[in-house]
Amino acid sequence: MxxxxxxxxxxxxxxxxxxxxxxxxxxxxxxxxxxxxxxxxxxxxxxxxxxxxxxxxxxxxxxxxxxxxxxxxxxxxxxxxxxxxxxxxxxxxxxxxxxxxxxxxxxxxxxxxxxxxxxxxxxxxxxxxxxxxxxxxxxxxxxxxxxxxxxxxxxxxxxxxxxxxxxxxxxxxxxxxxxxxxxxxxxxxxxxxxxxxxxxxxxxxxxxxxxxxxxxxxxxxxxxxxxxxLGLERVSRQNINLIPNLLVICGSVNPITAAQLDYAEKNGFLRIRLKPEERLDQEFWTSSHGQEKLSQWKDLLTTHSCVILDSNDLPGREDTKDYAKAHGLSLDEIRMRIAVSYGYILKYLLESGLQSTLMITGGDTLLGCMENLGVREMEPICELAPGTVLSNFSLGEKRNQVISKSGGFGQETLLVDLACKISSTTI
Incomplete structure (x- = not known):
């Protein structure tokens, strides 16, 4: 009840x-x-x-x-x-x-x-x-x-x-x-x-x-x-085993998240910045070039333990804004197209047997990914850091875990700290 x-x-x-x-x-x-x-x-x-x-x-x-x-x-x-x-x-x-x-x-x-x-x-x-x-x-x-x-x-x-x-x-x-x-x-x-x-x-x-x-x-x-x-305290949860590799999907433009990405890259994370067409062209990922790119990323995830997919422009660049202007896209359309693109990417990687713990930053990105997977319900498990949540979701017969956080949450070292934490035996 x-x-x-x-x-x-x-x-x-x-x-x-x-x-x-x-x-x-x-x-x-x-x-x-x-x-x-x-x-x-x-x-x-x-x-x-x-x-x-x-x-x-x-x-x-x-x-x-x-x-x-x-x-x-x-x-x-x-x-x-x-x-x-x-x-x-x-x-x-x-x-x-x-x-x-x-x-x-x-x-x-x-x-x-x-x-x-x-x-x-x-x-x-x-x-x-x-x-x-x-x-x-x-x-x-x-x-x-x-x-x-x-x-x-x-x-x-x-x-x-x-x-x-x-x-x-x-x-x-x-x-x-x-x-x-x-x-x-x-x-x-x-x-x-x-x-x-x-x-x-x-x-x-x-x-x-x-x-x-x-x-x-x-x-x-x-x-x-x-x-x-409200009397809602019950028995404690069981420990969770996570895959020690980490894939971060970033759709947030918040400077707090940007600082976390920069710090992680300096500390050994592979950072892949999506090009404007990869973020905003809704037909890109079904093209032969898009499929080839996905295959390359799948291979990279087997050779790198910590990978970031980042939809932000390089500092001082406005590639997204220029692309959007050339194609008549509003700010809302930019936000939603990025979420849809990430949804397609994630679906491909999961169906290809992704062997990484998944982390998604930004509410729009998380929703876009889950909608593309057909996920309508999630079960939060615990916080790995304040505002950083580990949850379960079902995809077919398989239970999967995802870490999520708002773009404005967390210390600069958050991603590096999480990578260390999930490499432990249990959480």
């Missing part, structure tokens, strides 16, 4: 939040369809994570999807709902939180966006990344979805007219009195400050004790608090 439904706006976010429960022993599933039938969920599943794929949609489209999922969850009498948001506040934050609040008919929704383990925290309603306001961080320069302001009520207000209030541990009593279900008549979003895991735990316990836990929102940071509060 589902105790908790999590609605995420992208695939890597669905996994890095779902794994917080799987690692505690809760039976957790991640599905990739916003139309997933809640009646078909296995009775043993306790936590269901739905990847609604609303990150790149219009605010209205995102609202409608989240509203519909929430309504269906209420009809199924799922007791706890969690709206997973991006830890850097990208996407349709205002419209999605408002949709969940409206669909439930509740008067308040508590939003706790901090993720202390990733150095992301909130003070007086301003969200920080590594002690820098988020709009001034690398996320303010994102080519697809830059975060243009750091004050959360302002971010929400761009898409919603719902009242927003800032709450801290010191004034939390206001929620207990002024915002009780009996007295509060105006719907309101409550944004909670937090900088440490201990603060998130304290606030979580407070919300649970005051019956305000049924409708909450945040990223994987606050999700780490929920298994214990």
């Amino acid at each position: 589902i105790t908790l439904l999590i609605i995420a706006d992208d695939f890597t976010g669905a996994l890095d939040t779902g794994v917080q429960f799987a690692a505690s022993g809760a039976n957790t599933r991640v599905v990739t369809s916003a139309n997933y039938d809640l009646n078909q969920v296995d009775s043993e599943v306790q936590v269901l994570v739905m990847d609604a794929e609303t990150r790149h949609l219009s605010p209205r489209e995102a609202y409608d999807i989240v509203y519909d999922i929430t309504k269906r969850a209420i009809e199924q009498k799922i007791p706890y709902l969690y709206k997973k948001t991006d830890s850097a506040l990208r996407g349709n934050i205002g419209s999605e939180l408002t949709a969940m609040l409206s669909a439930t008919g509740e008067r308040t929704l508590s939003f706790l966006p901090a993720f202390p383990k990733m150095k992301r925290w909130t003070k007086e309603g301003i969200h920080y990344i590594d002690d820098v306001p988020v709009s001034e961080s690398v996320f303010g320069k994102d080519p697809f979805e830059p975060v243009t302001c750091s004050y959360i009520p302002q971010i929400i207000g761009i898409q919603s007219e719902v009242k927003v209030s800032i709450r801290t541990d010191s004034n939390r009593h206001l929620s207990e009195k002024k915002y009780s279900k009996e007295t509060q008549t105006e719907p309101e979003l409550l944004v909670w400050d937090a900088k440490t895991d201990e603060e998130l735990e304290t606030l979580g316990q407070y919300l649970y004790d005051t019956d305000q836990m049924h409708l909450t929102a945040g990223c994987a940071g606050f999700a780490t608090v929920l298994p214990k509060l």
